[in-house]
Every structure is written in C-alpha cells, then in structure tokens.
Amino acid sequence: MVDERAERIRKFIRPLRVEPGTTVTLPADFDPRYKAHILKKKDGVALLRTGIELLADYQRRLAAQDTYGVLVCLQALDAGGKDGIIRHVMSGVNPQGVQVNSFKVPSAEELDHDYLWRYACRLPARGNIGIFNRSHYEEVLVVRVHPENLDRQKLPPEAKRKGVWNRRYNEINEWERYLTDNGYRLVKLFLNISREEQRARFLKRIDVPERNWKFSAADVREREHWDEYQHAFSKMLSATSTRWAPWYVIPADRKWFARICAGAVLAHTLIDIDPRYPTVSAEERRALGAVARRLESEAPEGAPADPYAMSIASAEAGSGKPKKAQKSERAGKTENA
Ligand code: AMP
Ligand code: MG
Numbered sequence: 001m002v003d004e005r006a007e008r009i010r011k012f013i014r015p016l017r018v019e020p021g022t023t024v025t026l027p028a029d030f031d032p033r034y035k036a037h038i039l040k041k042k043d044g045v046a047l048l049r050t051g052i053e054l055l056a057d058y059q060r061r062l063a064a065q066d067t068y069g070v071l072v073c074l075q076a077l078d079a080g081g082k083d084g085i086i087r088h089v090m091s092g093v094n095p096q097g098v099q100v101n102s103f104k105v106p107s108a109e110e111l112d113h114d115y116l117w118r119y120a121c122r123l124p125a126r127g128n129i130g131i132f133n134r135s136h137y138e139e140v141l142v143v144r145v146h147p148e149n150l151d152r153q154k155l156p157p158e159a160k161r162k163g164v165w166n167r168r169y170n171e172i173n174e175w176e177r178y179l180t181d182n183g184y185r186l187v188k189l190f191l192n193i194s195r196e197e198q199r200a201r202f203l204k205r206i207d208v209p210e211r212n213w214k215f216s217a218a219d220v221r222e223r224e225h226w227d228e229y230q231h232a233f234s235k236m237l238s239a240t241s242t243r244w245a246p247w248y249v250i251p252a253d254r255k256w257f258a259r260i261c262a263g264a265v266l267a268h269t270l271i272d273i274d275p276r277y278p279t280v281s282a283e284e285r286r287a288l289g290a291v292a293r294r295l296e297s298e299a300p301e302g303a304p305a306d307p308y309a310m311s312i313a314s315a316e317a318g319s320g321k322p323k324k325a326q327k328s329e330r331a332g333k334t335e336n337a
Contacts, residue, residue: 005054006271011032012036016248017242024253026230026237032194034251044256048153051263052092058270059093059129063111065275066127069184073135074264076191077229078219079201081252082133085191089129089263099124102133111154115139115168116175126183135176137188140168140236145228150312169239176245186268189262190233191252 015034018024028322039047062068074082090098100121110118116136124130143149144165151160176186193201202223222229241247248265252258280288296305304310 003048006268009264009268009271011192013248013261013268016236016250016261016265018247020241020243020246022238022241024234024237025133026192026234027194030192030249030251032192032251032253035257038275039260041254041256044260045291048088048263049261051260051267052089054267055089055263055270056092056094058267058273058275060130061275061277062270062273063094063097063127064277067183068128068273068275069126070187070266070269070273071124071126071179072129072131072187072189073137073182074131074133074189075135075137075141075192075233077193077198077226078216078222079198079205080191080193080257081255082191085259085262086131086133087188088259089116089266089317090129093129094140097127098131100131100133103135103138106152109136111152115153116171121176123179136172137236137240140165140172140240141229141232144232145225146163147322161243163172165235166239172240173242173245176240176242180244183271187266187269188241188245189250189265190237190247190248191258191262193252195223197253198223 015036016030024030062070074085076082086100099122105120106118116139119132119136122130122132143153150164179186202215202220205211237247237249248261250258250261250265292306299305
C-alpha cells in the first residue's frame with residue numbers, strides 16, 4: 001500500500017524533475033501552466049488535504065527517529081508563490097519540527113564570511129524540516145544577474161575571476177553531497193511562473209488594499225531583468241540537478257496546482273527516507289513494565305489502575321473490535337507480567 005502510494009507520487013512528480021546531466025532552457029522546457037491533465041481544482045484541493053495528512057504523519061516519525069533532516073529550498077521570481085507554499089503545504093505539521101528561514105540581502109556580518117556560511121548556520125537539526133525561503137542558490141541567481149553583489153562579497157580577486165559561476169555550481173554540488181552523506185535530504189523547488197502571471201499578481205498587489213504591503217517597486221524594476229533571470233535559472237537547473245539533490249520545476253501559474261506539486265515532492269522525499277519510530281528492546285520493555293506496575297500501585301482509592309488501558313478496553317468492548325494495536329503491546333503486561 002505504501003509502495004503503491006509512493007509509486008503514484010513518483011509518477012506524478014517525474015515530469016517536474018530535472019534529470020541530472022540534462023540541459024534546461026527556460027521558458028521552452030517547462031510550462032508554467034502545466035497541470036497534469038487529470039486534475040481539476042476541486043480534486044486538487046482534496047489531494048492536497050490528503051498530502052498534508054501524510055506529511056504530518058511522516059514528520060512525527062522523522063522527529064522520533066532523529067537521524068535524517070530535510071532541507072527544502074524554495075526559489076522563485078518575485079510573486080512566484082513561495083510564501084503560499086510554506087503556509088499551505090506545511091499547515092498540518094507540528095511547528096516544533098519545522099524552521100523557516102528567509103534570506104535577504106546579506107548583512108555586513110554575513111559578507112564577512114564565505115558565501116555559504118549564512119546558509120550553513122541555519123541548517124535544520126536532524127529530525128527536523130528546514131525551509132529556506134530563498135537559499136544558497138541566490139548566490140548564482142541574483143548575484144549573477146547583478147554582479148555588483150559579487151563585488152560586495154569582499155572576495156579575493158582570484159575568487160571572482162572568469163569561471164566563477166561554474167566554480168560555484170561545483171561548490172554547491174559538493175556541499176549538498178556532504179550534507180546528503182550526513183543524513184540530510186534536499187528538496188529543491190523552483191516555482192516557475194510566467195511573465196504574464198507575474199504581471200497579473202503585481203497588479204493584484206496594487207489593486208487589493210490588504211495586499212499593498214506585499215507590493216514593492218523594486219520587484220517591478222527587477223522584472224526588467226526577466227530574460228537574464230531565465231538564463232540564470234536555466235544554467236542553475238542544468239548544473240546543479242544532481243543524483244543526490246535533484247531540482248523540481250514546479251508549474252506555478254496556478255497556485256493550487258503548485259501547492260500540490262510541492263507537497264508531492266516533499267512527501268516523496270519523506271516516503272523515501274521512511275523514518276520509523278524507535279523500537280524498545282525486550283529488556284527496556286521489561287523495565288517499562290516495572291515502572292508501569294509501580295504507577296498503577298499509586299492509583300488513589302476508586303481510580304482505575306491505568307486510566308488509558310481502561311479507556312481502550314471499554315472502547316473495544318463497545319465496538320466489539322480491537323481499537324489500536326498499541327494497547328495490547330503495553331510494556332511488560334502481556335509476556336512479561
Ligand atoms: P524578499 O524575499 O522579497 O524579502 O526579498 C529579499 C531580497 O533579498 C531579494 O530581492 C533578493 O534578491 C535579495 N537577496 C537574497 N539573497 C541575496 C544575496 N545572496 N545577495 C544579494 N541579494 C540577495
Ligand atoms: Mg520581494
């Protein structure tokens with residue numbers, strides 16, 4: 001059943017995946033309006049809900065296992081929908097297990113370090129899901145489109161000489177390889193919107209008073225560099241989609257579809273990790289049983305020895321069938337009592 005579900009998700013996200021070693025040319029290679037023929041918005045909303053439940057379950061296990069960490073990198077042009085993805089896709093997960101970091105123009109302190117430093121400082125702990133709202137990929141996107149950013153980075157001249165972008169792609173690939181070897185899984189999502197959809201979203205930010213705060217004249221100026229960004233994204237996708245950390249291009253003109261896709265890629269990663277709750281040894285089980293008996297002996301006059309076990313037993317008696325497997329497994333009660 002899990003395998004079947006995993007296979008379905010894998011098929012669904014395959015057209016979004018940038019196969020390592022292929023050359024991507026935007027906008028020709030990925031359609032921002034693609035929506036996988038099967039889906040209507042109504043079906044999509046139901047699918048997203050199922051996906052969110054699945055993510056919540058897997059996140060609990062990821063945290064309990066405390067071995068793997070997940071890093072979601074979100075990249076998009078302005079108004080691409082990064083905030084909405086974070087809000088919707090992560091709506092079901094325990095906030096304690098998720099950290100969101102947004103990366104802006106680097107601070108003086110950040111510029112005083114190597115370019116990956118500020119991202120390394122904000123990596124999630126094992127068992128957690130970290131979301132980078134913009135990521136280390138800005139170092140080959142905005143920095144490439146506006147090379148004056150590179151000048152601000154206080155680099156020695158040899159670090160800025162010809163070939164800097166290819167060197168950075170390699171360095172990023174190596175860094176991600178290192179993270180993967182250490183138990184991190186990267187989910188790299190590029191939200192691909194069309195120029196026309198961006199225009200419409202900017203106008204909506206002007207038209208709707210509650211959205212005015214999101215409008216920035218700088219974003220509209222940045223739009224003038226559309227083609228340069230498409231070029232930088234194309235180079236980035238071609239050079240940094242690796243076996244260990246592939247890119248997914250999310251069709252982002254329809255927000256509801258983009259959210260399903262993002263949820264599906266994340267779900268696929270978690271299913272692949274397949275985190276498990278830690279199990280206890282027979283000896284630990286016996287020790288738990290001993291503690292349970294001591295706690296039961298402390299029950300005050302008239303109180304059930306074990307309120308939880310009693311509620312399970314009465315639910316079972318009411319429905320005529322066992323409620324949950326965990327009840328009979330109670331430490332030390334069955335085999336060792
Ligand atoms: P926003 O996401 O709208 O809050 O904007 C953040 C701004 O920070 C964007 O304009 C990015 O291009 C910019 N930014 C993010 N990372 C870098 C970087 N490494 N160097 C220069 N600018 C950056
Ligand atoms: Mg902005």
